[in-house]
Amino acid sequence: MEKFFETLMYRSRWALAPIYLGLSLAVIALGIKFFQEVAHLLLHIWEMKEADTILVVLSLIDISMVGGLLVMVMMSGYENFVSQLDLSGEEEKLSWLGKMDSSSLKAKIAASIVAISSIHLLKVFMAIQHTPDNKLYWYVIIHLTFVASAFAMGFLDTVSKKSN
Template identity: 70%
Template sequence: MEKFIETMMYRSRWLLAPIYLGLSLALFALCIMFFREMFHLLWDIGTIKETDMVLLILGLIDLAMVGGLLVMVMMSGYENFVSQLDIAEDEEKLGWLGKMDSSSLKAKIAASIVAISSIHLLKIFMGATNYSNDHLMWYVIIHMTFVVSAFAMGYLDKLTKH
């Protein structure tokens, strides 16, 4: 009975595969949104104010960073928890693929969240006239919470490795 339970638990990791596949669909949706925003930028290029253009570009950078985060989670998560990716020898392989354990994945996710939050905060500051001081204060507090959390996670990881 014990062997059966252990075998079923081990094989149940494959239930994660559709979740990682779903993340690839989310990446596709993000790609559509990116090019929709790019179209708006190019369509309005002659009439758009400089500040609005910078805000649009920051939004594009934000989408690109979220896309990179999705790829990182999708591929590393699959390799760490489901199965190794069988990539042909003649096909290009990402340098970090197969080298990122769950600890380094967490660190990269935390750093990506801080970077995404930084871009979002910059967008908010550039349009600061639309926000009250209380809203701005809370955005900064939330961002600093991400920064402190990422730092604490990195520090604790460093402590546990020594």
């Protein structure tokens, strides 16, 4: 009976596979949104103010960073929790693939969230005249919370690795 439950639990990891596949669909959706923003930029470049152009470019950077984060989570999560990717020798393999455990993935996610939050905060600062003071205050507090959380997670990970 114990062997049956252990086997069932072990094989249940495959329930995560459709979730990781769904993340690949989210990457496609981000790609569509990215090129929609590029089209908007190119169609209106002559009438846009410099600050507005910079805001669109920051949005493009934001989208690309979220896309990279999705790829990292999707591929590392699949390899760490479901199964190793069986890529033929002909395909280009990402250098970090197979080397990122859940701890390093968590650190990269935290760093990516801080970077994405930084870009969003920069966008808010670029349009500061349209941002109420109380909202600006909360944007900064939320960003600092992300920074502090990422720092704390990194610190705790370092401490736990030293104690092992």
